[in-house]
Amino acid sequence: MRILGIESSCDETAASIVEDGERLLSNVVNSQIDIHAEYGGVIPEIAARSHLEVVNPVIKKALSDANCTWDDIDAIAVTYAPGLIGSLLIGTLAARTLAIIHNKPLFKIHHVEAHVYANFINKQADNLSLTLPKQQPSFPMLSLIVSGGHSQLVLFKNHGDYQLIGQTQDDAVGEAFDKVAKIIGLPYPGGPAIAKVAELGDPHAFHLPIAKLSGEYDFPSLGLRQLF
Numbered sequence: 001m002r003i004l005g006i007e008s009s010c011d012e013t014a015a016s017i018v019e020d021g022e023r024l025l026s027n028v029v030n031s032q033i034d035i036h037a038e039y040g041g042v043i044p045e046i047a048a049r050s051h052l053e054v055v056n057p058v059i060k061k062a063l064s065d066a067n068c069t070w071d072d073i074d075a076i077a078v079t080y081a082p083g084l085i086g087s088l089l090i091g092t093l094a095a096r097t098l099a100i101i102h103n104k105p106l107f108k109i110h111h112v113e114a115h116v117y118a119n120f121i122n123k124q125a126d127n128l129s130l131t132l133p134k135q136q137p138s139f140p141m142l143s144l145i146v147s148g149g150h151s152q153l154v155l156f157k158n159h160g161d162y163q164l165i166g167q168t169q170d171d172a173v174g175e176a177f178d179k180v181a182k183i184i185g186l187p188y189p190g191g192p193a194i195a196k197v198a199e200l201g202d203p204h205a206f207h208l209p210i211a212k213l214s215g216e217y218d219f220p221s222l223g224l225r226q227l228f
Helices: 033-037 044-065 085-102 111-120 173-183 190-198 221-227
Strands: 002-007 012-019 023-031 075-081 106-110 141-146 151-158 161-167
Touching (some): 002 044, 002 085, 012 044, 023 044, 033 044, 044 085, 075 085, 075 111, 085 106, 111 141, 111 151
Parallel strands (some): 002 075, 075 106
Antiparallel strands (some): 002 012, 012 023, 141 151, 151 161
8 A cells, every 4th residue: 555645834835745554655845944044943824825836846846756657656644733834725725626537535633643653663665765764663662852843751551542741841852942042143944053052051050940740741841851
């Protein structure tokens, strides 16, 4: 089975084709970093317009790179949440339209859940050179999700059977980096910029208080490093 996946939740338009849930045949990503760097962060309206401009070429290239036609595609999957509403709208409308035109089943995907399931892709086509897991994860497993808008600990007992057991109480790590970078005048994206200047800083310059947490496994963004 070959599935075309479409992602447009924030500032990247992406499409890929996955075979049998484990083999990546193509992976096309159009980044908007250069556009949003001028503003020090993602501007939702600009992000949506950029998705609109490139979503069809990105999907076309994903098919071409995988050496597939629409006859080879068994289904379409698309990110429906969470994310920027305007950006999500472009991806979901494109996916729905293609599903109708080509008579393909359409599946909505929660993209934070998909962060975890990306680790089940451990094979790739010869023309790709991504770093992938050597084998698929096994259950039960504890998953640490660290993305722009979400930093969570999730216990997976089986496929579709999982429980959120902890998360940041202040802000997601990725978003915190971007916000801090903008406040102190560092360029976007904030993560790489802060990491670079942090190498020149004094780790003992400030005494950070112990965060007050709601749950046993909750953690502050600043304490994420301690989980490793």
